[in-house]
Amino acid sequence: xxxxxxxxxxxxxxxxxxxxxxxxxxxxxxxxxxxxLTVAAFDLFTQRGYHNTPIDVxxxxxxxxxxxxxxxxxxxxxxxxxxxxxVTRYAELCVLRALADAPENDSTQRIPxxxxxxxxxYTHDERYARLAYLESVGISDELEALRTxxxxxxxxxxxxxxxxxxxxxxxxxxxxxxxxxxxACNELTRDWLATKPRPPAKALEDAVKNLYDVVLHGxxx
Amino acid sequence: xxxxxxxxxxxxxxxxxxxxxxxxxxxxxxxxxxxxLTVAAFDLFTQRGYHNTPIDVxxxxxxxxxxxxxxxxxxxxxxxxxxxxxVTRYAELCVLRALADAPENDSTQRIPxxxxxxxxxYTHDERYARLAYLESVGISDELEALRTxxxxxxxxxxxxxxxxxxxxxxxxxxxxxxxxxxxACNELTRDWLATKPRPPAKALEDAVKNLYDVVLHGxxx
DNA sequence: GTTAATTGAAAATTGATCTTTTCATCAGAG
DNA sequence: CTCTGATGAAAAGATCAATTTTCAATTAAC
Numbered sequence: 390x391x392x393x394x395x396x397x398x399x400x401x402x403x404x405x406x407x408x409x410x411x412x413x414x415x416x417x418x419x420x421x422x423x424x425x426l427t428v429a430a431f432d433l434f435t436q437r438g439y440h441n442t443p444i445d446v447x448x449x450x451x452x453x454x455x456x457x458x459x460x461x462x463x464x465x466x467x468x469x470x471x472x473x474x475x476v477t478r479y480a481e482l483c484v485l486r487a488l489a490d491a492p493e494n495d496s497t498q499r500i501p502x503x504x505x506x507x508x509x510x511y512t513h514d515e516r517y518a519r520l521a522y523l524e525s526v527g528i529s530d531e532l533e534a535l536r537t538x539x540x541x542x543x544x545x546x547x548x549x550x551x552x553x554x555x556x557x558x559x560x561x562x563x564x565x566x567x568x569x570x571x572x573a574c575n576e577l578t579r580d581w582l583a584t585k586p587r588p589p590a591k592a593l594e595d596a597v598k599n600l601y602d603v604v605l606h607g608x609x610x
Numbered sequence: 611x612x613x614x615x616x617x618x619x620x621x622x623x624x625x626x627x628x629x630x631x632x633x634x635x636x637x638x639x640x641x642x643x644x645x646x647l648t649v650a651a652f653d654l655f656t657q658r659g660y661h662n663t664p665i666d667v668x669x670x671x672x673x674x675x676x677x678x679x680x681x682x683x684x685x686x687x688x689x690x691x692x693x694x695x696x697v698t699r700y701a702e703l704c705v706l707r708a709l710a711d712a713p714e715n716d717s718t719q720r721i722p723x724x725x726x727x728x729x730x731x732y733t734h735d736e737r738y739a740r741l742a743y744l745e746s747v748g749i750s751d752e753l754e755a756l757r758t759x760x761x762x763x764x765x766x767x768x769x770x771x772x773x774x775x776x777x778x779x780x781x782x783x784x785x786x787x788x789x790x791x792x793x794a795c796n797e798l799t800r801d802w803l804a805t806k807p808r809p810p811a812k813a814l815e816d817a818v819k820n821l822y823d824v825v826l827h828g829x830x831x
Numbered sequence: 832g833t834t835a836a837t838t839g840a841a842a843a844t845t846g847a848t849c850t851t852t853t854c855a856t857c858a859g860a861g
Numbered sequence: 862c863t864c865t866g867a868t869g870a871a872a873a874g875a876t877c878a879a880t881t882t883t884c885a886a887t888t889a890a891c
């Protein structure tokens with residue numbers, strides 16, 4: 390609930406840990422540049438918007454010269470892809486961890502826990518939702534493909550959990566119900582983002598849970 | 611199923627009918643310019659994409675000089691808004707007409723009929739779906755507001771029909787279930803658009819109907 | 832210590848649009 | 862017929878962001 394202004398992306402926990410204070414090798418410095426650019430992009434894209442963020446502003450914020458920016462082979466689009474992946478991976482991680490921790494057998498608990506994790510991932514810092522559901526949309530075909538990919542991941546998780554709970558339901562591999570549910574959650578999140586004043590995250594959580602209650606009920610019959 | 615290459619927008623049936631062959635008053639000519647621009651925008655935005663359609667290409671296709679374009683106070687964004695409104699109004703009209711024609715009492719028929727009308731509106735010419743669900747997304751805050759508005763219209767229709775069928779359900783005014791269903795349909799349509807080779811429209815129709823079956827079932831319990 | 836690579840800062844270049852203006856032509860009003 | 866306003870075609874100007882290059886300063890390597 391707090392880290393609203395952290396400016397950091399949660400995901401990359403390890404990896405680029407340079408201990409002392411200065412760069413090490415050229416590769417390490419380049420990696421840090423990319424990292425700073427990614428963080429700055431997350432900030433700026435969610436604050437002033439993707440289309441309103443020129444490269445030089447991005448570079449200034451990241452403390453990277455425009456020359457290095459291009460030497461690194463970056464473009465604004467690629468940066469968005471980087472950020473988008475980070476954000477969705479974070480959400481995936483949250484959900485998968487919640488499911489891994491959830492009781493294997495007590496099926497009725499698993500889905501609510503997953504929903505809570507999912508909602509928290511996108512709402513603990515509003516920028517996550519904004520990035521994933523507003524700013525990254527409609528930029529390019531590649532980005533759309535990334536979005537589709539991410540949706541498929543969640544779609545698969547949903548299908549698995551439904552099947553675990555209701556093995557006899559007709560939610561087979563070719564059923565589009567999981568796709569529909571992913572879209573429903575996306576829209577609920579957008580609605581949450583667009584509602585002013587912003588309702589508590591709990592409202593979104595309840596809406597999603599209610600949706601799943603209804604659907605699971607419907608599948609049982 | 612046919613009119614794939616019509617290049618015309620279905621909605622504006624009457625209005626600008628100039629009988630003879632030439633322009634009439636200045637206002638009429640301006641109106642025709644806007645109309646030609648709208649049609650050209652629909653074509654180009656769905657074919658080469660919104661971002662890849664410069665003004666001069668648009669103007670050439672519409673047989674309007676760039677000077678007139680600006681004299682008319684147009685921008686690419688405004689044109690997209692015009693086109694988007696036309697497309698969604700057409701879909702709204704189809705659904706509302708279907709519901710008006712449907713038996714007032716035989717509640718179980720109304721929703722499938724509405725779904726068929728909705729699916730047909732967006733799939734009879736793939737460009738409708740493409741415009742509404744791909745090209746118009748992520749352009750500007752104003753466009754997003756338009757999209758939200760359109761979603762609200764459908765959301766309201768869905769709520770009304772659910773309440774007509776299940777007056778005792780808890781789908782009250784503040785329930786987000788209709789919002790979720792609109793999002794679900796959007797995602798199903800995007801999925802349909804992205805699937806290659808393109809499945810028949812019937813596949814989309816079935817997916818939407820199945821979703822509503824499940825949800826209505828769930829609400830009954 | 833000298834040389835080569837790296838770096839930051841900023842300027843210069845390029846490319847693509849958007850937007851305005853010009854000019855010659857044409858249609859209709861008086 | 863003449864004048865005013867409208868029109869098409871094209872040029873000119875303005876803007877903006879992307880990309881490359883320069884230059885001076887710093888760092889690392891030998």
